[in-house]
Amino acid sequence: MSGNGTGIGASVKRKEDTRFLTGRGRYTDDINLPGQLYGYILRSGMAHAKIGTVHTDAAKAAPGVHAVFAGKDMEGVGGIPTGWLIHSKDGSPMVEPPHPALALGKVRYVGDCVAIVVAETADQARAAANLIDVEREELPAVASIKAAEADGAPQVFDEAPGNVCYDWEVGDKAATDAAFEAADHVVSIDVVNNRLIPNAIEPRAAIANYDPATGEYTLYTTSQNPHLTRLLLGAFVLGLPEHKLRIVAPDVGGGFGSKIPHYAEEAILTWTAGQLGRPVKWTCDRIDAFKSDTHGRDHISTARLALDADGKFLGLHVSTKCNLGAYLSTFATCVPTYLYGILFAGPYTTPAVYCEVKSFFTNTVPVDALRGAGRPEATYLLERLVDKAASELGMDRVEIRRQNFIREFPYQTPVALQYDQGDYDATLDLALEASDWDGFEARRAESAARGKLRGIGISTFIEACGIAPSAVVGSLGARAGLYESGSVRVHPTGSVSVFTGTHSHGQGHETTFAQIVSDMLGVDFDAVDVVHGDSAKIPFGMGTYGSRSLAVGGTAIYLAVEKVIEKGKKIAAHLLEASVEDIEFENGSFTVAGTDRSKSLGEVALTAYVPHNYPEGLEPGLEETAFYDPLNFTFPAGTHVAEVEVDPETGEVDLVAVTGSDDVGRIINPMIVAGQLHGGLAHGIGQALMEECVYQDDGQLETGSYMNYTMPRAADLPSFSINHNTTLCTHNPLGAKGVGEVGSIGVPPAVINAVIDALRPLGVHDMSMPATSQRVWQAIQQAQG
Template identity: 70%
Template sequence: MNVVTPFEGIGASVKRKEDLRFLSGRGQYTDDINRPGQTYAAILRSPHAHARIVSIDTAAASAMPGVVAIFTGADMPDLGGIPCGWQIHNKDGTPMAEPMHPVLAVGKARFVGDAVAAVIAETRAQARDAAEAIEVEYEVLPAAATMEAALAPGAPLVHDGVAGNVCYDWHIGDRAVNEAAFAKAAKVVEFELVNNRLVPNAMEPRAAIGDFDRTTDEYTLYTTSQNPHVIRLLMGAFVLHIPEHKLRVVAPDVGGGFGSKIFHYAEEAIVTWAAGKLGRPVKWTAERTESFMTDAHGRDHVTKARLAMDADGKFLALHVQTLANMGAYLSTFATSVPTYLYATLLAGVYTTPTVYAEVKAVFTNTVPVDAYRGAGRPEATFLLERLVDVAAAETGMDRIEIRRRNFIPNDAFPYQTPVALQYDSGDYTATLEQALKTADWAGFEARRAEAKARGRLRGIGISTYIEACGIAPSAVVGSLGARAGLYEVGTIRVHPTGSVTVLTGTHSHGQGHETTLAQLVTDRLGVPLAQVDVVHGDTAKIPFGMGTYGSRSLAVGGSAMVKAMDKIVAKARRIAAHLMEASVEDVEFDRGTFRVAGTDKTKSWGEIALTAYVPHNYPIEELEPGLDETAFYDPKNFTYPGGCHICEVEIEPETGITTVVNFTAVDDVGRVINPMIVEGQVQGGVAQGIGQALLEACVYDNEGQLVSASFMDYQMPRANDLPPVSVATHTTLCTHNPLGVKGCGEVGAIGSPPAVINAVVDALKDYGVRHIEMPATAAKIWGIINASRPAMAAE
C-alpha cells in the first residue's frame, strides 16, 4: 500500500511546527528560566525628565531584608557607554553628536525612567521594596519634552555638549536640481503632518538573566532579543569589555518584538556585570509600565513636504523636511531610521525625477526612539500617500488616476530612484488593479449612499507603497555609517540517518521560522518536515549571525541556507556517484533521490547520509567524511516588497467613532514560502497600522512626564477594532537572491496607516477636512464634526 506524503515544501500552507508548545504553555521564555542561587534585580528609575543627581543614599535600603547589593553609576567607572550602531554625518560632512549613554545614570537623569540604581536581592519583592527605600536628592531641571521645545532659542540642553539639542542635520538628493524642477512646476502642493510616537508593547515584556561561572570566567546572558550575536558584540566589546569567547548570549522563545528587542538595553549589561561581581545569577523582568518607560519608542516625526507637478499631474519634484525625535540617548539603530530607512524610500512607487530630503535629528528628554515595525518605511509611505491624496484633491484629479499616471512602469526595472536605491522588480499596476477589484472600489458610492441613509459617514482610502527589506550589502551600508555587517549565516547539518538540523543566525519572535525555514530544507533536500530541526538564538550553538529585523530572515537568512544546501548537495552527489560507479556530472538529484541520468540506478537520501558518516565505501581520497556545511550570504541589494492597501470606514457623527468595515491588502512579497504564514503576518501588521492610525498615541506633558504609561491611557487595538482583512499576493520575484523572496513581516504596518487615514478624510470631505493627524480618535473626529456643523447649517 502506497502512503501519499503531503507536500510540505515551498508554497505549502503547512501549519506551524512551533505552535503546539506555545499554545499548550510549554514555550520557554526568559522569565521561565531560573538559575541555581538566583537573585533578583529591581531598577530605581528617575521620576523626573531632567534632573541633576545631587546624592544617592542607599544605607537604609542596604539594611533591608534580603538585599544582596545595591549599585549606582559611581560603582561602574570602568564600563563603557551603550553604543550606537550607525553613524550619520551632517550636511557639511562632520560626524553626528554622539553623547555617552551610561548603563546607570551618572550626574544627570535625562528622561522619566532613566536607570539610577540597581538593587539585587533574594526575592523580586525584596528588591522592589529596597529600591523604593533608596533616597535620591534631585535638582530638577527644565525639560525639553518635545522637538519644538528642544529646538527653541535658549532651550535646556539634554546633553551639555550638544549645541541646540541637534544630533545631526543630514540630507540626500541634489538640492539645485530639485529647486530647478520646482521653478518649472505648474502646481506645487504643500503639506505638513506628524507621524505619531508609538510604544511597541510586545506581548512578552523584556527580561534578562546574567550568570557567571567562576571556574571558567564565562558569562551567560539570557535575554529577550531579536539578535543575540549583536548583543554579545555590543555589550561584550563596548560596555563590559568581556572577550567574546567568554560571553554567551541566549535568546530563548521571544514573545513578540516588532523591532523593540533588536537593541542593546542597559538592563542586559546591569545583570551580566552584577552576576560577575556577586558570583550569583541576577534576574530582571520588566513590569508593563516599566516597559512603557524603557522600551525604545517608535516613529515621532514632524514633516513639511512640497510636491511639484506639471499641468498633466505628473510629479516633477519632491522636497521633504523632517524633524526626527531621538529621545534622550541614541539607541542602537536610531540614527539610521529617519535617514537611510526613510528618506531613501521617498520616491515610493512613483517616477518623481528629483527628491531632496533634509532630516534633523533632535534630542529630547524622553525615552529613546528606534526602529519599530517597518522602521522608517511606514513614515515615508504615510507622508507620500497622504501627499498624493492631497495633490489629487487640490488638482481635481481622481485618486486612482493620479497614481496610475505616476507609477514606475513595468518595463523600467531595474529602476534607479533619485534617492540612492535601485528597485529590481515590481508590478504596481497589477497589485492596484487586483486590490480595486477585491475591494469593489467601483461599487463604493452605492455603499456610501446606503450608509448616509443610515446616518453614517462612509469613506474609502487607498495606499500604494513600496518598502526596502534585507538591508545590504555590507560594503555599501558600511560606507553609509553602519557599524556592523549585514550578512547572514546558515549551517545545514545532516545526521547519519538523514535528518537535518539547521543552525541559523536569524531569530524568531513569532514569525514561524521553525516552520518556514524547515520548508526550505524539505523542498530542496526532500527530507520530511518532521525530520528538520531549526536551531537559533544561542551564540554558543550557532555561527555569528545578525538576527531578525527589516524582514530579512528569508531574503538573507534563507538565502544563506540555500547556499549551504548547495554545498551539501554537491558533496552528496559526489558520494552518490562513487556508490553508483558513475561520473558526478551524470548524477541527478531531486528531493531525496539521486539518480544516474537515463538509468534506473538510484540512491536514497538516507543511504548517502549514512555513507557520509560510516565511510566503508567512500571516496576517502577525495572527500572528508561527514555532511555538514556552512555558508554566509551578503545580499547585493535590498529587496523591495510593495503593494496596494484599501480601507473602508464608517463614522458615527454623534460620537465620532470610526469603524473599519473592510480592509483589502494585495502585496508583492516575492516568492511565497508559506501562504498561511504570510497571511497571518500581513494581518498582524495591518492590525498595528490600524492601531497607529486610529488609537495609539504616546503622550508626554510639558514637563516630560509620560502620561500614557499604561493600557488605561494608551489604547491598543482589540478584536472589535479590527475588520476581516482580505489578504492576497501578486508575485514578482526578487532578481538577486536565490529564493526570489522579498519579505512580508512589515508590509501590513507600512501600507495600512495611510489607507486608513485617507478613508477617514474621504468620509469627512463634506466637512472641509484636508487632513487629520494620527491617531484619528473618536474625540478628535467628533470635535471636527461639531465645529463644522454651524457653518454647514448656515449654508
C-alpha cells in the same frame, strides 16, 4: 522545488504551535537558574535632573538584599553604544554623547536606570529600592521636538547645541528646486507621525550568570538578535571576548523592533552577575516597559510635491524633524535617515527628490525601530501628499497614482535605491477589485441613508527590506555587516538540523525554514528542526528585523543546502562509481543521469559519517555553512484600501473593511504570510486610529500603561482581505522579498485618506493620527464653524 504537501508553497501547520498551545514555551521569565537572585532596576522619576550621591546604605541593609549598585559603581564600564554613524549635510559626524548603563551625573528621561538592587526575592529587591535616596536637582526638560528646537531650550547634552544630533540630507537639492520652478502645480502638506509604544505582549526580561570555573558569562534575554547583543555588550560595554559571553534568546514573545536594541539593563545584569558570582534575574513590569522599551516614529514633516499640468510628478521636497529621545539606541540614527529618506520615490517616477532630516535629543525614552521603522513614516507622508494633490488638482486618486507608476525595471530612484522588480499596476488592480472600489458610491449612499459618513482611502507603496549589502551600508555609516548565516547539518541517519542567525519571535521560522530544507533535500518535514537564538549554537547572525529573515537568512540556508547537495554528489558518485558531473539530485536521491542507479540522501549521509568506502581526499561529515550578503535591498510593494464609516454626531470611526494587495515575493507558507500581514495591518491601524504616546511638557509620560495607551483590541478591527500578486526578487535564489512590516507601512495612510474622504463633504480636508473620535469630532465642529 517539489511543492509537495509540506514543501515550498504549502500552508504547513507550525512546528512551534504544540509547545506554545500547551504552555511549554520557554520564554526568558520561565527560566530559573540554581541560586538565582532577583534584580530590581530603580528608574528616574524625573525627566531631567542632576544627580549627586546615591545613598544606598538603607537599601543594602534591607531584608534579603545582597547588593545595590549605582552609576558610580559601574563608572569604569563602557557606555551603551549605537550602531550607525550619520553625517550631517556639512560632513560633520553626528553628536554621539555617552550613554552610561546606570546614570552618572544626570538622568535624562523618566525611566533612565539609576540603580540596581539585588535580593533573594523580587519583592525584597523592589521594596529595598524604595529606601534608596538619590540626591537630585531637577532641571527643565524638553519633551517634544518643538520644545527641543525652541530658542533657549534646555540642553539634553552640553555637547549637542540646540539639542541637534545631526542634520542629514539625501537627494539632489538643486535638481529638486529646479523641478519646483518648472512646475504647474505645487501641493504642500504638514504631517505629524505620532509617537508609538511598541508593546510586545511579553515584557523584556533577562537572567545573567557568571561561571567562575570557565570565566564564561551567559545572558538569557528577550532579544531579536542575540549575536548583535553579544557584539555590543561584549566588545563595547563589558570588554568580554565572544567565547566568554553566551547570549541566549529563547522563545520571545513578540519584538516589533523593540527587542533589537542592546539595552542598559542587559549590561547592568551581566556586570552584576559577575560582581556577585550568582545568577541575577530581572523581569520588567509593564509600567516600566512603557518607560524603558524603545519607542517608535515621532516625526514632524513638511513636504511639497511639484506636478505638471497633467498631474505628473516632477519633484518632491521633504523636510523632517524627528525625536531620537534621550540617548542613541542601537539603530536609532538610521531609522529616520537611511530607512526613511531613501523611500521617497515610492512606486513613482518622480525624477527629483530631496529629503532633509534634522534629529533632536529630548528628555524622553530613546526612539528606535518599530515595525516598519522609517518606511511607515515615509509612506504615510507620501501617500497623504499624493491624495492631497489629487484633491487639489481635481484628479482621480487612483489615476494620479497610476500615471506616475514605475513600470520599467531595474529602476534607479533619485534617492539611492535601485528597484529590481515589481508590478505596481497589478497589485493596484487587484486591490480595486478585491475592495469593490467601483461599488463604493453605492455603499456611501447606503451609509448616508443611515446618517453616517462613509469614506474610502488608498495607498500605493513600496518598501525596502532585507537591508544590504554590507559594503553599501558600511559606506553609509553602519557599524556592522548585514549578512546572515545558515548551517545545515545532515545527521548520520538522515535527519537534519538547521541553524540560523535570524531569530523567530512569532514569525514561524522553525516551520518556514524547515519547509525550504525539507523541500530541497527531499527529506520528511518532521525530520528537519530549526535551531536559533543561541550564540553558542549558531555560527553567527544579525538577527531578525527589517523583514530580512527569509530574504537574507532563508537564502543563507538555501546556499548551505546547495553546498550539502554538492558534497553529497561527490559521495554518491564514488558509491555509484560514476562521474560527479553525471550525478543528479532530486527528491532526496542522487541518481546517475539517464539510469535508475541511485543512492538516497540517507545512504549518502551514513557514508559521510561512516566513511569506510569514501572518496579520497574528501572530508567526512555532511554539514555545511553559508554566509549570505545580499546584493541589494528587496522591494515588496502593494496597494492597501481602507473603508470607514464615521458617525458625525460622535466622531467615532468604524473601520469597516481593509484590503491588502501585496507583492511580497516568493511565498513559502501562505498561512504564515497571511498572519504576518494581519499583524502588520493591525499595527498600522492602531497607529492610524488609536495609539499615541503622550508626554507632558515636563517629560512625564502621560500614556504610561494600558489604562491610557490604547492598544487595538479584537472588537476594534475587521477581518482583513488579503490578496497577492507575486513578482520574484531577482537577486536572491528564493525570490523572496519580505512580509513582516507590510501592513504597518501600507495601511496608515489608506485609513487616514478614508477618514478624510468621509469628512470632505463637511469641509474637513486634514486629519492627524490617531483619528480618535475626539479628534474627528473636533475637526467636524471646526469645519462647520
